[in-house]
Amino acid sequence: MSKRHSVKYKIDRRLGENIWGRPKSPLNARAYGPGQHGQRRKGKLSDYGLQLRAKQKLKGYYGSITEKGFRRLYDEASRRKGDTGENLIGLLESRLDAIVYRAKFVPTVFAARQFVSHGHILVNGKRVNIPSYQVKIGDKIEIRDRSKQLTVVLEANQLAERDIPDYLDVDHGKQTATYVRVPALSDVPYPVQMEPNLVVEFYSR
CATH class of the missing domain: 1.10.1050.10 (Ribosomal protein S4/S9, N-terminal domain)
Known part of the structure; x- marks a missing residue:
């Protein structure tokens, strides 16, 4: 690991x-x-x-x-x-941990991996705990009911430092996200x- x-x-x-x-x-x-040696001039x-x-x-x-x-x-x-x-x-952005991060369910990509590994995420109603799981177009990603009030989730929802891309349809009221399409480089x-x-x-x- x-x-x-x-x-x-x-x-x-x-x-x-x-x-x-x-x-x-x-x-x-x-x-x-x-x-x-961090301040040395780089060649x-x-x-x-x-x-x-x-x-x-x-x-x-x-x-x-x-x-x-x-x-x-x-x-x-x-x-x-x-x-x-x-x-x-497209493959990198289709990873489950990447989508959890993009949807602002958690504050960092590192937290996203841990969040998925600990079983807090459902894909199409089934629990998935594999961060590298490849999400397909139309899949619904949601936070389990018992995990929706976790501090890390509530704080991440309010982060102003990044926006949610338009290839995800996110509802923070229900803590759900739908993978709408595979993005191009210019979309990310x-x-x-x-x-x-x-x-x-x-x-x-």
Whole structure:
């Protein structure tokens, strides 16, 4: 199991970007990398370095996806018709934990993984506790009745730092969300620029 949730802001600082757009990110105060050498001037990245960075940023954004799991998603995206980069974004955004985060049921992608794992989410009326579960168009995601009044849920509903994308139909009164369509890259409200084309180049070397 990934331990990345315990050092999530190091991802921000290592990449030099506030990838979740959160006001608590240390980059808001210290726009340089972690450690004693964090303020050294960085040299120009090679093509491989740019591709690796793009992969780390996209994978890191979704919290606790392992390299094996991320590679599996890439392989599936490359098998499908159409643009592999767009397919990859669609698969990432179709994950159950990503949808729980996008619907503002919880405040962070890390909390979304834990929330799903602890059995608080129903998909089409059935409990699903697998964060990587691939949600299909038309599926209804809802918080279990006994979990709707949890503090983490009530606080997340009120977050002003991010909007709900239009490929989800969310009702916070009932704590439900319906997956309307698979998004394209331009539909996803990333706080920073993601470059799935460079991720494709990284894996297709």
